[in-house]
Amino acid sequence: MKIDLPNIQDQQRFIYEEATKEAIAQLKANLMAPEYPAQDLVDESLYSRAHLLRESEGWEAPAPEIVKAYFRHFQNYFSDYGTDAKLAVLLGITGGGNDRRIRAFKDGSKKTPYGIWRRFLVLTGRVPQEIIPVMGFMR
Known part of the structure; x- marks a missing residue:
């Protein structure tokens, strides 16, 4: 009995293509x-909007008042992330004391x-x- 298997590169390409299809489906689902209503915990007009930019566009870390308002607003609607520890995990912050970082x-x-924000x-x-x-598949 002979079982024909694709070579490793073909297998890797298949995995890449399937992951890309899943990502496209998620992007469509995101739409x-x-x-939800806008947050009303802080008057955002009093603060710079640079925290909404990309790093290459002049991003600046958000003011703590913005962070606190955005996080609280989110946690009010998503009770599964109602603790700072759970919010930290959602944001990719791992390890002990992740709630202290939040x-x-x-x-x-x-x-x-930047990455967490x-x-x-x-x-x-x-x-968005x-x-x-992808610039090319480098093997």
Whole structure:
């Protein structure tokens, strides 16, 4: 009995293609996410909007008041992430004390890093997800 298997490169390409199809499906599903009222915990007009930009566009870390308002607003609607520890996990912050890091972002003792903030903005539909072009398959 002979079993013909694709070579490793063909297998890797298949996996890549399937993951891309899943990503496209998720992007389409994202367009159907429910809408929620705007946050009213802080007057955003008093703050710079640079926290909504990409790094290459002049991004600045959000003011702690913005962080606190956005996080609280999110947690009010998504009770599964109602604790700082659970919100931290959602944002990719792992390890002990992850809840302390969230609190530090909210009280301003630590600036919120770009990657964590950008993920939150994408999760809340405030900015589009960035799609990075593939320049070529390097083997």
